[in-house]
Amino acid sequence: MTDSAVPGEGSAHGSADDSADPDRDGAAEAALDLTADPDLLTAALVDIPSVSGTEQRIADLVESALRRLGRYEVLRSGNTVLARTELGRPTRVVLAGHLDTVPIADNVPSRTDGDVLHGCGTTDMKSGDAMLLHLAATLESPSRDLTFVFYDCEEVESARNGLGRIQRELPEWLAGDLALLGEPTNGQVEGGCQGTLTAEVTVRGHRAHSARSWMGRNAIHLAEPVLARLAAATPRTVEIDGCTYREGLNAVKIRGGVASNVIPDECVVTVNHRFAPDRSAGQAADLLRELFDGFEFELLDAADGALPGLSAPAAADFVAAAGGVAVAKLGWTDVARFSALGIPAVNFGPGDPSLAHTREEHVSRTQIREMTDVLRRFLG
Amino acid sequence: MTDSAVPGEGSAHGSADDSADPDRDGAAEAALDLTADPDLLTAALVDIPSVSGTEQRIADLVESALRRLGRYEVLRSGNTVLARTELGRPTRVVLAGHLDTVPIADNVPSRTDGDVLHGCGTTDMKSGDAMLLHLAATLESPSRDLTFVFYDCEEVESARNGLGRIQRELPEWLAGDLALLGEPTNGQVEGGCQGTLTAEVTVRGHRAHSARSWMGRNAIHLAEPVLARLAAATPRTVEIDGCTYREGLNAVKIRGGVASNVIPDECVVTVNHRFAPDRSAGQAADLLRELFDGFEFELLDAADGALPGLSAPAAADFVAAAGGVAVAKLGWTDVARFSALGIPAVNFGPGDPSLAHTREEHVSRTQIREMTDVLRRFLG
DSSP states (O other): OOSOSSOOTTOTTOOOOTTSOTTSGGGGSOOOOTTSOHHHHHHHHHTSOOBTTOOHHHHHHHHHHHHHHSSSEEEEETTEEEEEOOOOOSOEEEEEEEOOBSOOOSOOSOEEETTEEESTTIIIIIHHHHHHHHHHHHOSSOSSEEEEEEESOOSSOGGGOHHHHHHHHOGGGGOSSEEEEOOOOTTSEEESBOEEEEEEEEEEOBOEEGGGGGGSBOHHHHTHHHHHHHHHOOOOEEEETTEEEEOEEEEEEEEEESOTTEEOSEEEEEEEEEEOTTSOHHHHHHHHHHHTTTSEEEEEEEEOOBOOOTTSHHHHHHHHHTTSOEEEOOSOOTHHHHHHTTOOEEEOOSSOGGGTTSTTOEEEHHHHHHHHHHHHHHHO | OOSOSSOOTTOTTOOOOTTSOTTSGGGGSOOOOTTSOHHHHHHHHHTSOOBTTOOHHHHHHHHHHHHHHSSSEEEEETTEEEEEOOOOOSOEEEEEEEOOBSOOOSOOSOEEETTEEESTTIIIIIHHHHHHHHHHHHOSSOSSEEEEEEESOOSSOGGGOHHHHHHHHOGGGGOOSEEEEOOOOTTSEEESBOEEEEEEEEEEOBOEEGGGGGGSBOHHHHTHHHHHHHHHOOOOEEEETTEEEEOEEEEEEEEEESOTTEEOSEEEEEEEEEEOTTSOHHHHHHHHHHHTTTSEEEEEEEEOOBOOOTTSHHHHHHHHHTTSOEEEOOSOOTHHHHHHTTOOEEEOOSSOGGGTTSTTOEEEHHHHHHHHHHHHHHHO
């Protein structure tokens, strides 16, 4: 990186961070400059490796930079950093982003090529973090009270998710009239999210030697109706608050077989269902149980979707500020945690979500700046 | 074992084997008593562990016992022992058995419980070996010339099979008018064997995120017609020389899937086909290619079956000696190697073949003696 907003570790340009908690290891870290352009700040964040579980350094730097601003109540919880204003404004917006990334794939440090910034987390979601951090530093008198949540362990199993921990241990920090998650939406406002569930449909047969196959019952052959029902299913398209949720029902895995001379006694089809947020995960699971009537059905995991709640005033204001159009978020995101608390929730962040988790992850620097400006108009 | 025909290693009853090749390590082994009742000899053989690849000790003992009889030309090739008469008889019968077993499963040494002998190899196929070895020792003037083949590595990949090695390197040792393999048939004569082939049918799709499944093509869903064709196939029943071969066509394995959030781009169905010996493996494979037209088809392995050839005089004589009835061998056995040389070939050995390779392997001692007597009538 040639134009990073933060000097590298051990760089001659680094300055000691006096405002950091002196008990913390990172006290001598080079400081993050949150006032730098958000695209440069994105590069600086990408250059701080923070694979899930190793977020201490980035959390230290974010915490000290927010404390240094002097106008936020800052709280550290594990590797999650919380900051909020108490300005007595009529509405409060919660702005959240995760600090972790999937494992690095030869794509750190970041690399700038004209308008394109390449590197791990450029899309998912250090550009979103940079947008929020830059606004935290530059919005001196916002029109709404603000709560920032920079959290850890989003890219791993749900039990470790930092936002989930805050939801359980410090739920008052998540209160607000609108939640905005900086997950990549490529410039759009994406409302709510679909629910997701995974289940196993198991077909049983009887083993036999394959030279005497009529003495067995072939579980793989008997799985044919499971695939037929999946192929014949016509998933719904559901419109909520102007957002169109297109459902999906798919076999995502199939396994069966013992050895090439044995008639298999078991075939397991793993099914993933993405469903619109007008149904709960429990309702969606019941419908699948019905579809696979006659077969063993085991729910492996399920997560409710999130209703967009775009008719709420703060949400409607934000959609208007962003150009008046919102679309459905089709993947599952942490907005569902806000929705579960009754808070309207949208996704809004730079980068193409289909690049997330790929080695080729990259983002448009212009898009980072433009989306930051949209959000500034809404919050300013 | 209390009534073993061979004392254990280091036993005080062991006697040095003077007739063995003095260069061989096993020269000082306790000798096998081939004149013992064949059920006792079975127990003695079971008590000599000989998992595939570790047959040296049992081959040494078999070789020295056959040499000691003094009336056979004996040849050692690796851990295969060959022995033959040259009596100028009008017909020659090849009698073959493998010396190896599948891995021991807490079932060695053998255990006798009334008429039942338990242990690894009791069925597959040390009782067959014992029947042949006992006849080698006790048929002093057989009516036919005899060739014995006790071979190694039948229970592992075909390339290591000792009989296959003899077929390639010493084919003149396999010449004869009838081949009899002592594989378990539970008292029956089983003629020839079915052929077997294994193939992979691969269905391709396109990956996509499961939240946007309409952007992909689900290879598991597209595999439904493969299972439907398998389930609808009606395998033939073919009668040859009075033996009824019942075919089978089965999915024996299925796999597909990347992760629970990815539409799978590949589904592979492994198909096993057992076919009557009136078709070659090549013909059977062509028919499967046709059945799975439109899908990728890869032949993994194939083995021709063996025609029973029971109309040949020596074969007909044997069937008559055994009670006049022969049935089809449904599994694939090494008789196909004889059939490939144009020699009529039957399976005839004690034990229930469905017990082969199980921890509970056992055999009736009476059946071992009775089948030995049947074979003695034919050869005597």
